[in-house]
Amino acid sequence: MIIYHLVLQLALWFDKGCFPSHNRTSAGERMEKGPTAWLVTLRPEEIRGKGEAMFEQFKTRAEGVSAEVHRFTTEAEALAFLVGFLRTEGVADATGQYAVFADCPFLQAIDRQQLEEVPGLWLEVTRARAAAAKVGISQMDWALADTGTLVQDASAIDKRLVSSLPIIHVALIATSGLRPDMPAWLGEARPDTDGYLAMITGPSRTADIERVLTIGVHGPERLIIVFVDQLGGTN
Numbered sequence: 001m002i003i004y005h006l007v008l009q010l011a012l013w014f015d016k017g018c019f020p021s022h023n024r025t026s027a028g029e030r031m032e033k034g035p036t037a038w039l040v041t042l043r044p045e046e047i048r049g050k051g052e053a054m055f056e057q058f059k060t061r062a063e064g065v066s067a068e069v070h071r072f073t074t075e076a077e078a079l080a081f082l083v084g085f086l087r088t089e090g091v092a093d094a095t096g097q098y099a100v101f102a103d104c105p106f107l108q109a110i111d112r113q114q115l116e117e118v119p120g121l122w123l124e125v126t127r128a129r130a131a132a133a134k135v136g137i138s139q140m141d142w143a144l145a146d147t148g149t150l151v152q153d154a155s156a157i158d159k160r161l162v163s164s165l166p167i168i169h170v171a172l173i174a175t176s177g178l179r180p181d182m183p184a185w186l187g188e189a190r191p192d193t194d195g196y197l198a199m200i201t202g203p204s205r206t207a208d209i210e211r212v213l214t215i216g217v218h219g220p221e222r223l224i225i226v227f228v229d230q231l232g233g234t235n
Helices: 002-015 027-033 044-064 075-088 105-109 127-131 157-164 182-186
Strands: 068-072 098-101 133-139 142-144 149-153 168-174 197-200 222-228
Touching: 044 068, 044 222, 068 075, 075 105, 075 168, 075 222, 098 127, 098 157, 127 133, 127 157, 133 157, 142 182, 157 168, 157 197
Parallel strands: 068 222, 098 133, 133 168, 168 222
Antiparallel strands: 142 149, 149 197
């Protein structure tokens, strides 16, 4: 509820002109026009060009807050990376070494046999498994280039569990989910259907104890972001 109060307030500020915009339609007008209304002033070649620029900007911002960013063309390439990453991190069928994977379009699109061959990887997420897991994997919905922030409709509890309890969070995201900034994304946010929005910028960090920066106190110590160009479907 607090998150949506913030989103709605930002939408009001945006409509009042507090944020710069190339498209001065209101948030309400953009919602009526559909989720791609922010792109209406761009030609296809402009969209492709801006997409590459947005990715590079996102990568720079995300790596600046200690996230690790990868990009692959196909789902098969991303899957191979995931399997190799899980094996490298020593995922196993033992407490503290599990991996948990929240349901998402990526899982529906791939051949799961490679994942099923990884001992200790669970596709059925429970609170206990997530708390005892080393790696959590979920799919994001949007990525904000100007801050390196991931945005997810985390209404499903399994998405929240895998992104907050394990030591490492692997975040899958379709490259088409890139948006330049929050004002552009606000035109697609739908408080009437999205029950819980989560925003993630880098791994968990705090400096509230003697102003000493500590990583991983309130969440994952590492954030691995995996962009997939040909990732179909959305959460």
